[in-house]
Amino acid sequence: MIRPRLMIPGPIEFTDEVMAAMGQPTKSHVDPDFVAVFGQALRDLRKVFLAGDDYQPFILAGSGTLAMDSAIANLVEEGDGVLVVDTGYFSERMADICRRYGGRVDLLSAAPGDTITPEQVAERLNSRNYELVTVTHVDTSTGVLVDVEGVAKVAKEAGTLVVVDGVCATAGEEMRQAEWGVDVYLTASQKAIGTPPGLALLVVSPEALAKWRGRRTAVGSYYGDWGPWLPIMEAYEGLRAAYFATPAVNLVEALAVSLKQILDEGMEQVFARHRRISDAVKAGISALGLEQVPTDMRHAAHTLTCPRYPPGVDASFLKEVRKAGAILAGGLHPKIKTEYFRIGHMGAVNANDALAAVAAVEAGLRAVGYAVEPGVGLAAAQAVLTAA
Amino acid sequence: MIRPRLMIPGPIEFTDEVMAAMGQPTKSHVDPDFVAVFGQALRDLRKVFLAGDDYQPFILAGSGTLAMDSAIANLVEEGDGVLVVDTGYFSERMADICRRYGGRVDLLSAAPGDTITPEQVAERLNSRNYELVTVTHVDTSTGVLVDVEGVAKVAKEAGTLVVVDGVCATAGEEMRQAEWGVDVYLTASQKAIGTPPGLALLVVSPEALAKWRGRRTAVGSYYGDWGPWLPIMEAYEGLRAAYFATPAVNLVEALAVSLKQILDEGMEQVFARHRRISDAVKAGISALGLEQVPTDMRHAAHTLTCPRYPPGVDASFLKEVRKAGAILAGGLHPKIKTEYFRIGHMGAVNANDALAAVAAVEAGLRAVGYAVEPGVGLAAAQAVLTAA
Numbered sequence: 120m121i122r123p124r125l126m127i128p129g130p131i132e133f134t135d136e137v138m139a140a141m142g143q144p145t146k147s148h149v150d151p152d153f154v155a156v157f158g159q160a161l162r163d164l165r166k167v168f169l170a171g172d173d174y175q176p177f178i179l180a181g182s183g184t185l186a187m188d189s190a191i192a193n194l195v196e197e198g199d200g201v202l203v204v205d206t207g208y209f210s211e212r213m214a215d216i217c218r219r220y221g222g223r224v225d226l227l228s229a230a231p232g233d234t235i236t237p238e239q240v241a242e243r244l245n246s247r248n249y250e251l252v253t254v255t256h257v258d259t260s261t262g263v264l265v266d267v268e269g270v271a272k273v274a275k276e277a278g279t280l281v282v283v284d285g286v287c288a289t290a291g292e293e294m295r296q297a298e299w300g301v302d303v304y305l306t307a308s309q310k311a312i313g314t315p316p317g318l319a320l321l322v323v324s325p326e327a328l329a330k331w332r333g334r335r336t337a338v339g340s341y342y343g344d345w346g347p348w349l350p351i352m353e354a355y356e357g358l359r360a361a362y363f364a365t366p367a368v369n370l371v372e373a374l375a376v377s378l379k380q381i382l383d384e385g386m387e388q389v390f391a392r393h394r395r396i397s398d399a400v401k402a403g404i405s406a407l408g409l410e411q412v413p414t415d416m417r418h419a420a421h422t423l424t425c426p427r428y429p430p431g432v433d434a435s436f437l438k439e440v441r442k443a444g445a446i447l448a449g450g451l452h453p454k455i456k457t458e459y460f461r462i463g464h465m466g467a468v469n470a471n472d473a474l475a476a477v478a479a480v481e482a483g484l485r486a487v488g489y490a491v492e493p494g495v496g497l498a499a500a501q502a503v504l505t506a507a
Numbered sequence: 508m509i510r511p512r513l514m515i516p517g518p519i520e521f522t523d524e525v526m527a528a529m530g531q532p533t534k535s536h537v538d539p540d541f542v543a544v545f546g547q548a549l550r551d552l553r554k555v556f557l558a559g560d561d562y563q564p565f566i567l568a569g570s571g572t573l574a575m576d577s578a579i580a581n582l583v584e585e586g587d588g589v590l591v592v593d594t595g596y597f598s599e600r601m602a603d604i605c606r607r608y609g610g611r612v613d614l615l616s617a618a619p620g621d622t623i624t625p626e627q628v629a630e631r632l633n634s635r636n637y638e639l640v641t642v643t644h645v646d647t648s649t650g651v652l653v654d655v656e657g658v659a660k661v662a663k664e665a666g667t668l669v670v671v672d673g674v675c676a677t678a679g680e681e682m683r684q685a686e687w688g689v690d691v692y693l694t695a696s697q698k699a700i701g702t703p704p705g706l707a708l709l710v711v712s713p714e715a716l717a718k719w720r721g722r723r724t725a726v727g728s729y730y731g732d733w734g735p736w737l738p739i740m741e742a743y744e745g746l747r748a749a750y751f752a753t754p755a756v757n758l759v760e761a762l763a764v765s766l767k768q769i770l771d772e773g774m775e776q777v778f779a780r781h782r783r784i785s786d787a788v789k790a791g792i793s794a795l796g797l798e799q800v801p802t803d804m805r806h807a808a809h810t811l812t813c814p815r816y817p818p819g820v821d822a823s824f825l826k827e828v829r830k831a832g833a834i835l836a837g838g839l840h841p842k843i844k845t846e847y848f849r850i851g852h853m854g855a856v857n858a859n860d861a862l863a864a865v866a867a868v869e870a871g872l873r874a875v876g877y878a879v880e881p882g883v884g885l886a887a888a889q890a891v892l893t894a895a
Contacts, residue, residue, distance in 0.1 A: 122532065130533045130756060141757055142530020144510065145518045145703045147834055180705045181569045181730065184752035188730040219729045309753060315533045317568045317705045317755030340728040341607045342569065342576040362839075364572035365697060367705030367758075368518060369529055446535055451750075 123441050126476050127448035128259045128287055128423040128463035130309040130316050133373075134380060137314060140373040148368055149360035156375045157355040157366065163378035167290055167312075168304050168322045169386060171297035175328060177345065177352055178374065179319040180367040183286040183307025186319035188216055189343035190282050190303045191253075193331045197221030199250040202243055202279075204235045206265060207258030207452050209284060217253070220339045225249075231261050231455050234418035237269030244277035250330075251280050256288035260452035262411070262425035262461065264292065264418050271299045280327055286310055289320075290381055291393045291422040291465040302327040308370060311393070311422055311465035313377035317370045380467070396464050396473045397421035399503040403477035404462075406499035407484065407491050412452075412459050422465040425450075426480070427458055432489050434460065440483035445476045470504045511829050514864050515836035516647045516675055516811040516851035518697040518704050521761075522768060525702060528761040536756055537748035544763045545743040545754065551766035555678055555700075556692050556710045557774060559685035563716060565733065565740055566762065567707045568755040571674040571695025574707035576604055577731035578670050578691045579641075581719045585609035588637040590667075592623045594653060595646030595840050597672060605641070608727045613637075619649050619843050622806035625657030632665035638718075639668050644676035648840040650799070650813035650849065652680065652806050659687045668715055674698055677708075678769055679781045679810040679853040690715040696758060699781070699810055699853035701765035705758045768855070784852050784861045785809035787891040791865035792850075794887035795872065795879050800840075800847050810853040813838075814868070815846055820877050822848065828871035833864050858892045 125132050146153040157178070164176040179185060195201060195217055203214040205228040217224045227243055229235050240252065252274045254265050267283055274281045282303040285294065289304065291311035296304050301324070308318035323331075323345070331338075331345060338344040347363045354361035381389055401419065404411065404426045412425035428436070434449045437460060441447075448463070450456040462476050477496045484491050513520050534541040545566070552564040567573060583589060583605055591602040593616040605612045615631055617623050628640065640662045642653050655671055662669045670691040673682065677692065679699035684692050689712070696706035711719075711733075719726075719733060726732040735751045742749035769777055789807065792799065792814045800813035816824070822837045825848060829835075836851065838844040850864050865884045872879050 125533070125535055127535050129753065130535065133533060138530050138532065142526050144526065145513070145521060145697070147513055147515050147518065147836075148704070149836075150834070179569075181567075181573065182752035182755070185569065185730045188728070192729070216729045219725060307753065309533070309756075315755070315757045316536070316753045317758055337607060340576070340730065341580070341604045342573045342728065343730060364570035365517065365695065365704045367570070367703070367755075368697075369703045370705055370755075370758075446538070448535075448537075 121444065123444050123446050124472060124475050125446050126463050126472065127446060128461050131463055131466045133313055133315060134467045136380065137373045137377050140376045141315060141369050143369065143372060145368050148365050153368060154355055154358055154360045157371055158358050160371055160375040160378055161352060161356045163375070163382055164320060165322060167378055167381055167386065169295040169297060170322045173325045174296065175323045175349065175352065177321045177323065177348055178371060179348065180317060181319040182316065183319060185343060186305035186307060186321050187213055187284055188340060189319065190305050190321060191216045192220050192338050192340040192343045193345050194251060194280060194282065194327060195220040195222040196334060196336055198223060200248055201251045201253060202227060202249045204240060204252065204254045204265060204270065205229065206234055206255055206261060206263045207231065208260035209258050209286065210255045213253045213255065213284060231452050232263065232412045232414045234263050234265055237266055237273050240270050241273035244273060244279060249279050251282060253282045253284065256283050256285045256292055256294070257420040257422055259287040259423065261413065262420045262423050263413050264420045267294065267301065268299045271301050275300045280330060287420070287422055290389060292420065293390045296322060308374055313381065313466040314370060314374040317367050318374060393421045393465060395504065396468050396470065397424065399473045399500040400424045400462060400464055400476055402503045403496035403500035404480065407481060407496040412455070422463065424462045424464065425459050428460065429489055432484065432487055433457065436483050436487045439486035440479045443479040443482035445479035473500055473504065509832065511832050511834050512860060512863050513834045514851050514860065515834060516849050519851055519854045521701055521703060522855045524768065525761045525765050528764045529703060529757050531757065531760060533756050536753050541756060542743055542746055542748050545759055546746050548759055548763040548766055549740060549744045551763070551770055552708060553710060555766055555769055555774065557683040557685060558710045561713045562684065563711045563737065563740065565709045565711065565736055566759060567736065568705065569707040570704065571707060573731060574693035574695060574709050575601055575672055576728060577707065578693050578709060579604045580608050580726050580728040580731045581733050582639060582668060582670065582715060583608040583610040584722060584724055586611060587639060588635065589639045589641060590615060590631055590637045592628060592640065592642045592653060592658060593617065594622060594643055594649060594651045595619065596648035597646050597674065598643045601641045601643065601672060619840050620651060620800045620802045622651050622653055625654055625661045628658050629661035632661060632667060637667050639670060641670045641672065644671050644673045644680055644682070645808040645810055647675040647811065649801065650808045650811050651801050652808045655682065655689065656687045659689050663688045668718060675810055676808070678777060680808065681778045684710060696762055701769065701854040702758060702762040705755050706762060781809045781853060783892065784856055784858065785812065787861045787888040788812045788850060788852055788864055790891045791884035791888035792868065795869060795884040800843070810851065812850045812852065813847050816848065817877055820872065820875055821845065824871050824875045827874035828867045831867040831870035833867035861888055861892065
């Protein structure tokens with residue numbers, strides 16, 4: 120049997136070069152070769168995020184939730200006002216984390232599938248004083264994309280820091296951290312960044328570092344505190360070994376390979392590829408007669424697609440899709456969990472993967488008795504992929 | 508050139524089977540095959556720790572410092588008395604973490620190279636009320652071993668919980684968590700557990716879980732909070748997928764392989780092998796005329812050896828050792844950092860590795876002009892290895 124493609128919203132399929140780095144003999148964390156690799160990964164992370172030279176990257180052993188935890192633990196103090204732009208499951212997690220560290224949290228919530236506009240954010244920021252705005256760039260639970268450029272603009276005008284959770288977006292969705300004025304952009308390794316799970320990644324603006332340096336109280340979390348990590352990141356970037364806690368050596372080596380592959384392709388090309396693949400998958404899904412969770416394709420993510428099950432079809436159909444060659448994910452948002460499924464298409468995804476996913480959905484639908492003409496979804500996808 | 512053996516106190520050399528698991532295509536974190544592997548790793552972790560069936564294992568993405576952070580964040584509340592048995596750098600880190608979460612910390616400190624006895628701990632526990640005692644099983648900075656069995660006994664008599672940092676000890680030094688009454692035993696993946704760095708591992712007693720359940724206040728750290736993790740660990744062990752944060756899939760697969768290799772050998776055999784290898788390395792080092800940091804071999808760790816540089820030799824000699832085939836580590840304890848070096852011998856270490864390390868030290872010493880007869884260290888090591 121052919122191994123089915125892993126097309127969930129992370130972990131994804133990684134490149135052969137990344138997996139080879141994973142399986143290499145582990146180096147000492149202070150080996151000069153490893154120090155060079157870690158230093159390069161830090162520099163390349165800044166480039167992939169399109170951040171400025173004065174932005175500080177952090178590469179930590181942990182999941183994406185650690186990246187969220189670390190951003191908030193360092194930037195929120197008791198009583199700080201935080202406006203959480205809420206487009207789903209992960210926005211609500213961000214709110215939980217903010218409350219844990221003493222933030223007084225207001226949610227600006229969209230219905231599942233809707234987004235929040237910069238105008239809505241501006242209105243709230245004008246109504247009350249906030250130290251921080253948090254945004255989920257793409258909420259994995261709904262496939263909804265937020266206009267981060269617009270939100271960051273109104274936040275800057277209000278003098279508020281912006282933390283953007285890019286877990287399901289970074290290196291897939293367009294993001295220009297310095298140009299847009301995003302204070303913290305964070306992600307996990309196993310999404311479009313293209314490295315197996317286990318690394319939390321953050322890039323922090325000078326303004327956010329200044330806010331952290333001016334804290335009145337100790338950072339709530341010990342492990343996520345930037346205090347001990349900052350000199351380590353500076354040392355490795357300066358090609359000197361330093362120790363606070365042992366880095367996840369093989370994951371960092373794999374990350375360095377992946378970041379180089381991304382930069383070799385070029386960020387504009389990477390963004391464009393994700394748009395094209397996404398358009399193709401979405402066209403295929405529409406041609407099969409399936410609706411999607413995002414209420415408007417203008418705020419649909421390009422890193423995943425969230426089709427609604429057609430009448431008479433439920434999550435058991437995903438087993439048939441798997442047999443047909445693609446591993447997809449079920450729903451995640453508590454309010455609509457049983458009504459939709461999710462197709463991840465990010466990282467080293469290509470046109471063949473897009474076609475494979477659409478073909479597997481077609482086959483899966485037919486297997487559970489949903490009438491669909493073979494190839495109709497594929498034809499729609501192919502039309503997008505071959506458009507000039 | 509032959510790749511030199513990595514013989515620092517972690518990361519270490521991992522087995523081929525473990526590295527093959529690292530490089531396998533990453534599975535979905537909810538794939539039934541991965542769920543089975545994660546479940547097995549949790550069960551096997553309990554066995555390697557010789558913990559009871561009612562002890563709760565946690566496998567988290569993060570470094571060993573996260574394991575320390577998580578143990579303390581969950582068990583310490585504002586004003587709790589913590590007695591830190593201090594045998595070096597990592598004991599002091601434990602004290603820092605306890606303070607971060609509101610503990611009023613007393614240090615019971617040994618001079619570098621000395622240990623702390625159960626009698627000393629008993630005396631302190633009788634003088635004042637403590638909620639928690641922390642112990643560094645082996646402090647990587649000094650190579651000093653603490654009598655955990657004895658300390659746990661006096662702590663139990665005083666009604667105090669015991670947290671043992673096993674980062675440089677677990678699966679190398681003898682530890683019988685249930686029999687000895689250790690409430691939290693924690694470690695990192697990259698030491699004797701035999702998996703590349705990136706996993707924090709804890710096994711928690713029913714008594715510690717009860718203390719955590721009875722907390723008056725929220726756990727200080729979000730990411731390290733057992734609250735959201737506990738149902739995930741229970742689900743995976745029950746062979747059901749569940750989601751809080753994406754596990755480090757490849758590292759967990761590698762861990763499962765490594766734990767199985769350890770259990771296939773058998774814990775008694777593993778402990779005995781570490782003692783024999785350690786005795787051989789230490790005999791070789793002594794035969795070369797080098798002193799060691801531990802002031803008495805009865806409290807010297809079996810997972811690493813900390814030789815003092817002989818007169819006229821300093822850290823630059825480690826480059827010569829590397830050329831001769833072994834990567835060793837420099838000193839770490841701030842007070843004596845430049846006076847000694849460290850040889851790690853844990854995990855899948857064997858007699859050949861012990862001889863390789865001693866041979867490389869011999870060659871390195873000769874290369875920097877320290878007079879030593881070739882083979883004298885090796886002969887002493889070999890005498891131990893071949894003793895009945």
